[in-house]
Amino acid sequence: MKIWDLSTPAFLVDLDVLEKNIEEAAELAQKSGKSLWPMVKTHKSTEIAALQKAAGAEGFLVGTLLEAEKLVEKGFTNIMVAYPVAGRENIKRVVDLAKKARIILSLDCMEAAEQINRALEEAGIALEYLIIVDSGLKRFGVLPEDIKKLSEELSAHKNLKLTGIATHPGHVYGVGSPEEIKNVAHDEIRALRTAAESLERAGFNLQIIATGSTPTFRHVLEDERINVLRPGNYVFYDSIQASLGVVPFERCAFTVMGTVISKPRAGELLVDVGSKCLGLDRGAHGTSLLKGYGTVIGHPELTLVSLSEEVGKMEIKGKTALQVGDKVRIIPNHACAACNMTSFLVGHRGEEVEKIIEVDMRNGTKKVL
Numbered sequence: 001m002k003i004w005d006l007s008t009p010a011f012l013v014d015l016d017v018l019e020k021n022i023e024e025a026a027e028l029a030q031k032s033g034k035s036l037w038p039m040v041k042t043h044k045s046t047e048i049a050a051l052q053k054a055a056g057a058e059g060f061l062v063g064t065l066l067e068a069e070k071l072v073e074k075g076f077t078n079i080m081v082a083y084p085v086a087g088r089e090n091i092k093r094v095v096d097l098a099k100k101a102r103i104i105l106s107l108d109c110m111e112a113a114e115q116i117n118r119a120l121e122e123a124g125i126a127l128e129y130l131i132i133v134d135s136g137l138k139r140f141g142v143l144p145e146d147i148k149k150l151s152e153e154l155s156a157h158k159n160l161k162l163t164g165i166a167t168h169p170g171h172v173y174g175v176g177s178p179e180e181i182k183n184v185a186h187d188e189i190r191a192l193r194t195a196a197e198s199l200e201r202a203g204f205n206l207q208i209i210a211t212g213s214t215p216t217f218r219h220v221l222e223d224e225r226i227n228v229l230r231p232g233n234y235v236f237y238d239s240i241q242a243s244l245g246v247v248p249f250e251r252c253a254f255t256v257m258g259t260v261i262s263k264p265r266a267g268e269l270l271v272d273v274g275s276k277c278l279g280l281d282r283g284a285h286g287t288s289l290l291k292g293y294g295t296v297i298g299h300p301e302l303t304l305v306s307l308s309e310e311v312g313k314m315e316i317k318g319k320t321a322l323q324v325g326d327k328v329r330i331i332p333n334h335a336c337a338a339c340n341m342t343s344f345l346v347g348h349r350g351e352e353v354e355k356i357i358e359v360d361m362r363n364g365t366k367k368v369l
Helices: 015-031 046-055 065-073 088-098 110-123 144-154 170-174 178-201 239-243 335-339
Strands: 010-014 060-062 078-081 102-107 127-132 160-167 208-211 254-262 268-271 294-296 302-307 312-316 327-332 344-349 352-358
Touching: 010 015, 015 046, 015 344, 046 065, 046 352, 060 065, 065 078, 065 088, 088 102, 088 110, 102 110, 102 160, 110 127, 110 144, 110 160, 127 144, 144 160, 144 178, 160 178, 170 178, 178 208, 239 294, 239 327, 254 335, 294 302, 327 335
Parallel strands: 010 344, 060 078, 078 102, 102 127, 127 160, 160 208
Antiparallel strands: 010 254, 254 268, 254 327, 268 312, 294 327, 302 312, 344 352
16 A cells, blocks of 8 residues: 555654664664663654664653553563652652652652652652753753752652753754754753762762753763763654754654645645644744744645644745645654654555554543543
């Protein structure tokens, strides 16, 4: 079966490109002597996680507890939680997970730590944690110069064991050039080094110094202190990554295929792919390099200028050969958000459909009652 024979909209993943992306990152991490713990929120698929593990991933970073639970169900045993966990119900889920796998938490404040430690005491277990360092995103984390004070306060919780530090330089998605990406990477490295040196002077032993973002991935490979890399988007890449110059568009493995369904007026085409397929993302943290809501492969004359829920409007610059009934493939601006819109991907090699890949770690795929 050819991909063009599929009904639309269809969520596609080019298996050759996917495998190349996975293998390249694993090889780069291995050559630099670093552990690769990919962030799974990009693909939310235990099948793709298995490909990453087979290529050399030593563990996984999760953005939700459901992702952790699904990974553990499939036998994965090394998991970091990217964000702090709080609230009785969620902490109970963490405690249950810790009985089955190695779970490493992330903390940046005392309040969550107190709640977690209390539950761990009751369960009679201890958990490792990382302190989140703010390297410029100004979301989670403490500034490097403030980390010693927090670490000393956290050390009062005997069921929580400091294993290391971590950062995510997400503000890199707001830059406008490859040179600015390098600058963010330097900030990332400097923040981790400053934090690590402060903790080590205070007598703390750090097993893990972790960071992760796909744009800065290659720039931190040579840093001798960082030993764990946690990129996520690299499995697919997307229009954001290509616009930043991280990779060419040919390295984007994930696309959404749609059908041209109307030509209502001169200079416009409508396609059956809307915000419920692509999302309304114009750059996670403010990139201004994107034009439109996705990149139409093979049609530079088209710009996806607006999306309603099920329909996209494409503006034609000059002429196009496309007619109503023709199909197009669109590279999403943000693959992580678009992949979360579907329960499965159609894996293909060239134009040949090969298999279905379940997207089985999305929120809402596990009943809570």
